[in-house]
Amino acid sequence: MNETAEFGRAAVDWIDRLAAVSEPGPGVTRMPFSDEHRRVLPLVQEMMEDAGLSVSMDAAGTLIGRRKGPAGAPVLLLGSHQDSVRQGGAYDGAMGVVLPALALKAIRGEELPFAIELLCFADEEGARFPTALMGPRALAGTFDMASLELKDPDGISLRRAMTDFGLEPEELPGLKRDPAGIIGWIECHIEQGPVLEAEGEALGVVTAICGIERHAVRLTGQAAHAGTVPMALRRDTLAGAAELVAAVEARARGTDGLLATVGALRVQPGVVNAVPGAVDMTVEIRAPEDAVREAAGTALTDAARRIADARGLEVEMTRTYAQAATPCDAGLQDALEAAIRASGGEGRRLASGATHDSSAMADLCPVAMMFLACRDGVSHNPAEYCPPEVMGQAVAAYTTLLSRMGAEGR
Ligand SMILES: [Zn+2]
The missing domain is CATH 3.30.70.360 (Alpha-Beta Plaits)
Structure with missing residues (x-):
């Protein structure tokens, strides 16, 4: 089996393991600060540790896997979200944590001139509380503390859900990062539309979030x-x-x-x-x-x-x-395209019609996104599917990207 096929197989294993942690019913239902969220974290931690990362959780419930860099070196941020919509798919969010973890595992022994943090955000979809993107907003310093009083359909406030989860919401303002120490944020995500599949492309480079x-x-x-x-x-x-x-x-x-x-x-x-x-x-x-x-x-x-x-x-x-639209960083787009080309794709450019963690991360640092082909364009649905060979190619592209960014001393 070649390396890309092995990446694809490992990705399927992890996607399946994470998808099994769900409320009963079709597809994946994993609300933020729920029992399912609590039960998925040890798996994500295991996956991060398997990639050589040291794991911690911040006050927003973001699980962070950190790979050390040289002293004083800047940090590159990767990741996506753990939560789903009700009866959603196995790939939306979770895949954006699994694939970079596998790439980091593959380049464990390589020296890079920067640190890397793999972030697994708690709440991107806004499916439980009438707010979303708390994790990235806390990092960017754009989180509105008044949102803590918003309630889920059972009348439980976000503040209460977080406190019950063992978090300290009052610490959220302290999560704000200094942009000076951050190279950028790179997220991979299932396309959730039919464009790449229609063109026979596995991977695409996002130009902007609409x-x-x-x-x-x-x-x-x-x-x-x-x-x-x-x-x-x-x-x-x-x-x-x-x-x-x-x-x-x-x-x-x-x-x-x-x-x-x-x-x-x-x-x-x-x-x-x-x-x-x-x-x-x-x-x-x-x-x-x-x-x-x-x-x-x-x-x-x-x-x-x-x-x-x-x-x-x-x-x-x-x-x-x-x-407003979120334009993706031109330099990171070029780097992603080159890495995708090295893994056999074209690096097709396309806009994202949906909002992502990247939308909020753009208030902190340059952002880029890689899209993976989605069967029949179906997402937010139990039938959501991304083929193993597409995921394998994405891991290969990530390893190329990180190695090249390392070689360029970015
Ligand atoms: Zn998503």
Whole structure:
């Protein structure tokens, strides 16, 4: 068996062992600061120790495996998250800890001019508390202490869950790191989309994590009898909404990298024999470049107004949420691409439409992400799957990347 195949086999072993620690039911359910979280930590620790790392846990519940560097040397941060969504997959998060651990094991004997910390964050998904990314936010100094009072569906506050887990939430502000001592953060993650698989590529380099904005749209017209009001005299809000849905799709199809979605639509009165008098809908826009996203938001707001005017409707379109894009570091992207090419891939560049730990780490240091091909683009689902050969290739790329960064004395 060659080295890449061995990496793939070892990755499958660890993924299976970690996935077995789950609430009952299909797929993986591992909430932060839960019994499952507590039970998975000794396994992650074993995996880190197997890679020669010394393991500790910080006040945010982040498990940290550290590989020493020369005195005063900077540190390179690697990792991802332990938690899942409810009935999620085995790869999302966990894989981003397993693969670098295997790479660090492979280069155990090699000397590097920097230290490495492998981080396993407690809560990325936000599936238990209405907040997320606490681990990286604590390191970046952007964690809002007021979030500690947020409650899970059982009424347990984040503060209480952490305290019960043996953590000291009051120590969170002290976790803030000095960016001067940090080379960067590199995360690998299942793509959660179909792009790499469609192109026959195992691995990809993330250019940016898309920014997101959301709008609430309300169209108001006149509810009326479907049999008595002639077509020319109607103020049909659903027909107007349909035009806007088509405009949203056309804008995104015609703009490189732009994604736009009408995901929710509510029709009133919503009966078979009435002209709809009101429609509430959402518009979500994502793009790797903020200017592209904002231009789309403005253009679609104008389009909504034009469509409403032409049909005698009233429209209210309000931006309810906005989150800026996170560009990945150009130098780390090039280094990742070169390492992927050395392992036989192309180093295809693509944007991430989903948020990751990297989004919060970008407030601390340069970030980069490697994506792994995902079967049928399925994720946040028990059917999520990444082939062993893809994972093996990713471990090989990590070893190349770390060795080369070492040789360059970064
Ligand atoms: Zn994830």
